[in-house]
Amino acid sequence: MSEHGGAGQQHGRNAGGSASVSGIGEFGLIGKITARLSYGPSTLLGPGDDAAVVAAPDGRVAASTDVLVDGRHFRRDWSSARDVGHRAAAANLADIAAMGATPTALLVALCMPADLDTAWAEGLADGLAAEAATVGASVVGGDMSASPTLTVAVTALGDLEGRPPVLRSGARPGDVLALAGRTGYAAAGLTVLTRGFRTPRLLVEAYRRPQVPYQAGPQAARLGATSMIDVSDGLLADLGHVSAASGVAIDVRRNAFEVPRQMADAAQALGVDPYTWILAGGDDHALAATFPPAVALPPDWRPIGVVTDGVGVTVDGAPHEGPAGWDHFG
Amino acid sequence: MSEHGGAGQQHGRNAGGSASVSGIGEFGLIGKITARLSYGPSTLLGPGDDAAVVAAPDGRVAASTDVLVDGRHFRRDWSSARDVGHRAAAANLADIAAMGATPTALLVALCMPADLDTAWAEGLADGLAAEAATVGASVVGGDMSASPTLTVAVTALGDLEGRPPVLRSGARPGDVLALAGRTGYAAAGLTVLTRGFRTPRLLVEAYRRPQVPYQAGPQAARLGATSMIDVSDGLLADLGHVSAASGVAIDVRRNAFEVPRQMADAAQALGVDPYTWILAGGDDHALAATFPPAVALPPDWRPIGVVTDGVGVTVDGAPHEGPAGWDHFG
Incomplete structure (x- = not known):
């Protein structure tokens, strides 16, 4: 997606000596992050193309999206990047589990201030991937953009394994x-x-x-x-x-x-x-x-x-x- | 997901006499938006539960995520809310089409300043739904949060209809x-x-x-x-x-x-x-x-x-x- 700003890419480093996300550039950061990921058996095609392809063995896919906003759903002085990754993944994976489904995949939209240290983005990816791995799911795709507000939007997919989804609407007196x-x-x-x-x-x-x-x-x-x-x-x-x-x-x-x-x-x-x-x-x-x-x-x-x-x-x-x-x- | 701020919900209205997203509250706005949506045949379960359920007839699902950030990917003085909805949907639906797949569903994470007019969010939803409908796809789920930065993250799902995905890696000399x-x-x-x-x-x-x-x-x-x-x-x-x-x-x-x-x-x-x-x-x-x-x-x-x-x-x-x-x- 194109930007309203200029296209000049700076290969700068921030004050700490580590790379900032604007310094490394979008494709550099995507490369660093995808190199840290691994893929479970449901990942038929992982990151790197226009879309991922995920197994949906029973012909249906459960899908849910949750977003975390810096200062509102997390604080960087209270939680490490890895912690935020675990929480963002957990919020979504739990929605899939609550349908009675087994999670298979996560997709992540990450919006970051340009001066954010790339290590933060990498830590987030590690946390997302580690939490997903506890249920055999994988981070299969995503997008990233500069933004004044650090924001993590995650979509989780899951496999109902042939069962009907368990809805909110089925409780009966006597249960x-x-x-x-x-x-x-x-x-x-x-x-x-x-x-x-x-x-x-x-x-x-x-x-x-x-x-x-x-x-x-x-x-x-x-x-x-x-x-x-x-x-x-x-x-x-x-x-x-x-x-x-x-x-x-x-x-x-x-x-x-x-x-x-x-x-x-x-x-x-x-x-x-x-x-x-x-x-x-x-x-x-x-x-x-x-x-x-x-x-x-x-x-x-x-x-x-x-x-x-x-x-x-x-x-x-x-x-x-x-x-x-x-x-x-x- | 819980908030760090207080839970007091104000039923206020903004200067224009129309409701702001903080005034109507999250569940009120979700209700207003989902009332505007309609669902194609791939939507086995739409919004309102922990996750949606989408048809994936050939046992696989193509999935892609793109995010648009206010001031970076769009400007509210250049594009109407409905325009932004069309563009956000198009960016994602095109990724699905580029795999050779037919789009089936969109999930949307919407982050909004608390004083944003609810009409903007409704216009966005209308644009997303209208663009999706051009290919028979539906908005099946999402999440929303307050944020200083208006942000629209969309995940699209699609059906490969039994074909292998068309990758970036298959071009051959002579093609x-x-x-x-x-x-x-x-x-x-x-x-x-x-x-x-x-x-x-x-x-x-x-x-x-x-x-x-x-x-x-x-x-x-x-x-x-x-x-x-x-x-x-x-x-x-x-x-x-x-x-x-x-x-x-x-x-x-x-x-x-x-x-x-x-x-x-x-x-x-x-x-x-x-x-x-x-x-x-x-x-x-x-x-x-x-x-x-x-x-x-x-x-x-x-x-x-x-x-x-x-x-x-x-x-x-x-x-x-x-x-x-x-x-x-x-």
Whole structure:
């Protein structure tokens, strides 16, 4: 795509002695990044042509896009480039898992200030690729541009393996609500960082690199889950989407959640109710799903509530006091 | 995805009396936009869940990502929101066509200043959807976020219809180089706008909404094209990629290109060599392909040069004087 500015390419280096993205040029940086990537069996054609080609064995592809903006979804003094890569990949891979699909590929649009160190872009690529590799997926393509605002937009593709996608709209009264993964850890880590602390490490690391139970998505689909969602905006907010789409009420049991010691300590030190993190905090990318009551849940899935007739989401039968989640233009 | 800022959602309106994206909120804007979309037969599941599901009938999907940044790839005083939607879609759909594939779906990550009028976002969506509809593709998903820099990242998916992808690397000495679509029009239009003019309309409109010969991509694949590329950075620069990937030399005949009257007039008025636009200007998204000499080319494809032993790209047998294309960090 052409630029409005001039086409003069400078082979400069920035103050640190390392190359800036404007110094190395677009094709130089693409070369440095693609040299760091490796490709799983779903990558039929990787980067370097007009498009990648990815396997879609059952004749369908699940596809989802998420964008992270510097200063809004991450801060470079809180997260390394590699951390941001892990988080950006996780946000997208979790969306694929929440359909019951296995992720196959990522495509990445990266917008960078011209003076950004190329090492940052390389670290980001490493993080994206490493997170994708945990599920056998690969970074297969992308685009980059100069921009005043560092921005990472990722698209993930996935394989439904012959199953119907698990939608938000299938929950039925009588279903069991279950959770795979954890909630509140990343939000607690973010609060800790926001207040100027760097510990407890458990929480800060949870914010930096979510631990997503990807395999639990396809597992839930095989078990006959009636609905599923990636918990990215906060458990109650995201269950609100399931409730609305399915036309059911959902009640969450507060005592289904243990408050880990580090979270309890941090909550006390910061004067926060830890259940605000657990019930309304985003970014851990747990998976929430509903199952018919006859399904024997494996250890990855723990029951946290029930689906009933009605509308809305309650906690122990009552409306939740406090925020349910986040609005992206707030 | 959660935000570092507060979660307070204001239901405000901006000075013009219309809603701003921060006033309407993320979910409100998503609702307004998805209400404007319609879906082709490849859309098995559209927006509203964690991921979309798109048909991939032959068990593979072609996928490509391109990003447009305000002030760099477009200007809001030069292009309407709908124009930007058309251009963003065209850049991606052309990449899919250049593999010999038929586009099926777009996913869009949209980053917007909080005070942007929602009408801009809706116009963008209309342009994206309208351009996609010209090839039977649909906008099936996306994400949006506030950002200081208006940014549109688009991923396109496509169907190879059982054929191998047409790569950049397959050109062979003796092949005929042919072009579908036009070059130089968008670059001329951009130059016209840069100099403060709004006419000739032919050129300015070509910049605002590229006329891409999408169907010529699958057509070339069916005809046995040995290589193909989307001309987005400039004809000579993009042929340079084919030359390098294929290990061949490519010679372009200058007299294969007519200079249309409006372009000749604009070139004379602005003191520009029109062949700089034609040979080095991007953004028309013509398709360039190489064919074995025995192939009878249909009218969409006109011969513009030859492939020979050697390296590099020449014009009438000599190196081209002047720019070949654009670097995205220049």
